[in-house]
Amino acid sequence: MIKIAKVIILVCLPIISFLEIVSCGTVTSVRPIGKGRSAITFSSGGPVTTIFDIKMPIPYSVLRYRKGLNNNIDFHLGLHTTMLVLGNIGLDAGVTKHLISQSGWRPALLTELSLYGLYHMNEFSSIKAFPAMSVIASYQLTNKGHALYFGIQGMAQYTDPYLVFSTLIGFEVPLGARLQFNLETKWYAPNEASENRVVDYEIKPFDYGAVGFVWGISYKF
Amino acid sequence: MKTKIILFIGFLFALSCTRFYSLDGFLFEPEKIDEYLRPKDLKEWHVRFIIPDSLIEPVTLASMGNKIYGFFVKGNPDSITNNQVTILYCHGNSENINRYWVRVEYLWEMGYNVFIFDYQGYGKSEGSPSGEALFSDGNEALYYVQARIDIDTSKIVFYGWSLGSYIATYLAADVYHSAALVLEAAPASINALLRDSGLLDLHGSYVAEADFDNVKRIANIECPLLMMHGKKDDFVVFERHAPLIWDKAVAPKDSLWVDEAVHDNIPELLGNLYYEKLITFINEYVLD
Numbered sequence: 001m002i003k004i005a006k007v008i009i010l011v012c013l014p015i016i017s018f019l020e021i022v023s024c025g026t027v028t029s030v031r032p033i034g035k036g037r038s039a040i041t042f043s044s045g046g047p048v049t050t051i052f053d054i055k056m057p058i059p060y061s062v063l064r065y066r067k068g069l070n071n072n073i074d075f076h077l078g079l080h081t082t083m084l085v086l087g088n089i090g091l092d093a094g095v096t097k098h099l100i101s102q103s104g105w106r107p108a109l110l111t112e113l114s115l116y117g118l119y120h121m122n123e124f125s126s127i128k129a130f131p132a133m134s135v136i137a138s139y140q141l142t143n144k145g146h147a148l149y150f151g152i153q154g155m156a157q158y159t160d161p162y163l164v165f166s167t168l169i170g171f172e173v174p175l176g177a178r179l180q181f182n183l184e185t186k187w188y189a190p191n192e193a194s195e196n197r198v199v200d201y202e203i204k205p206f207d208y209g210a211v212g213f214v215w216g217i218s219y220k221f
Numbered sequence: 222m223k224t225k226i227i228l229f230i231g232f233l234f235a236l237s238c239t240r241f242y243s244l245d246g247f248l249f250e251p252e253k254i255d256e257y258l259r260p261k262d263l264k265e266w267h268v269r270f271i272i273p274d275s276l277i278e279p280v281t282l283a284s285m286g287n288k289i290y291g292f293f294v295k296g297n298p299d300s301i302t303n304n305q306v307t308i309l310y311c312h313g314n315s316e317n318i319n320r321y322w323v324r325v326e327y328l329w330e331m332g333y334n335v336f337i338f339d340y341q342g343y344g345k346s347e348g349s350p351s352g353e354a355l356f357s358d359g360n361e362a363l364y365y366v367q368a369r370i371d372i373d374t375s376k377i378v379f380y381g382w383s384l385g386s387y388i389a390t391y392l393a394a395d396v397y398h399s400a401a402l403v404l405e406a407a408p409a410s411i412n413a414l415l416r417d418s419g420l421l422d423l424h425g426s427y428v429a430e431a432d433f434d435n436v437k438r439i440a441n442i443e444c445p446l447l448m449m450h451g452k453k454d455d456f457v458v459f460e461r462h463a464p465l466i467w468d469k470a471v472a473p474k475d476s477l478w479v480d481e482a483v484h485d486n487i488p489e490l491l492g493n494l495y496y497e498k499l500i501t502f503i504n505e506y507v508l509d
Contacts, residue, residue: 085242086240086242086243086244086427086428087243118423118424118427120426120427121240123424123426125424126424126426126427128422128423128424130421155421157421158422159422161420164420164421189420192420195455196458197417197418198417198456
């Protein structure tokens, strides 16, 4: 049964991956990288909307550095490159903790705690900080490290809506010993009505939230 | 390691001091044209051609080195009282003066003088739109109106529709204490537009240069305010914008919340009620 599921997923993976590459996408940490190891990830994506008459995910990109503090905990520091282009400093920092290992149909579980900070040049009143938390379940599908994962991410703020969350499903594909590729589909704010928003999101299931895609490529060392 | 971290932080600050790109362009939808007020271009906007040509005066001004175009329309001579009032009309973000000429007709019918102008990049106006350009254009329009010898400068009313509300509010708060301010379908700020689209409480300056913030400025306005907003506005949604401005505005202030109106049909939907509301407000606060 498990074997059949693995085959189905592995066959579907390239097709879905292709679709996501074409339409653009976004990524998260799935498993700890191990004590003393480091990784750099570049990811980009967001909800799908029309930009210059082209339907595409908002190209919000982040360059993230990860360091394995031990075999269960990683530290990360992210530089939000899109914000940099817009003349802002956008950073995030936090830890990822492995909670449960995969066993049979029970997925591996991890949680990530981060603090996002944004600042616009020479304008201290523009400083904003958002704590965030995510819980990700994952299945390693092959010994090489192909993985399927899904989870929920939440970001808190001091105004209504106090919690903005998204759900996600993604694939992790190893590309050799050091490189890895991730693709995610996210449903942003599935609890918020998406009618009459200033930005017209293209994929709004049941008129709630917005669906988007994110891709990421990591180099481990 | 410490040196590397300091260098990295320094590098970030250096990079962030330059904005390589902004999203201001998404705020504006100008349409360039060769000629204004051609009947064939105005038909789609239900213009009635009720203003005699002799009362329409084409105007060109210079703003940031660019030529901008406008029209001064002398008030209906039959309305001796109301034509003491001059409305400086700041139009919305789309197209050009042609799109808003029907609004000029409404105000002219009420008897008021009207000055309407195209922002840089709109209609025949040179240049391209930006926050700075629009504020400069507003300033030049105001100087022009103030310089006319045939109007009463104590009875100038700023009227801003949608995007134009940013200019009208800026003029009233930062430049000149007008006799009154009228805002129709006004967005609260770029912050509010960002939160509207992304839910997060982000700062407007993260994405745009334009200092468009009606909430910030409305508290500094000393003249009477009339706010109009459609409760079915699907672009500048009433609940997410109007209360933010209204709550910060100081008295005297008056409102017209229209249950069935959307972003651009308050006058058409209300008909005579729109006329009555505006005339009553101006009579009370400007002409009294």
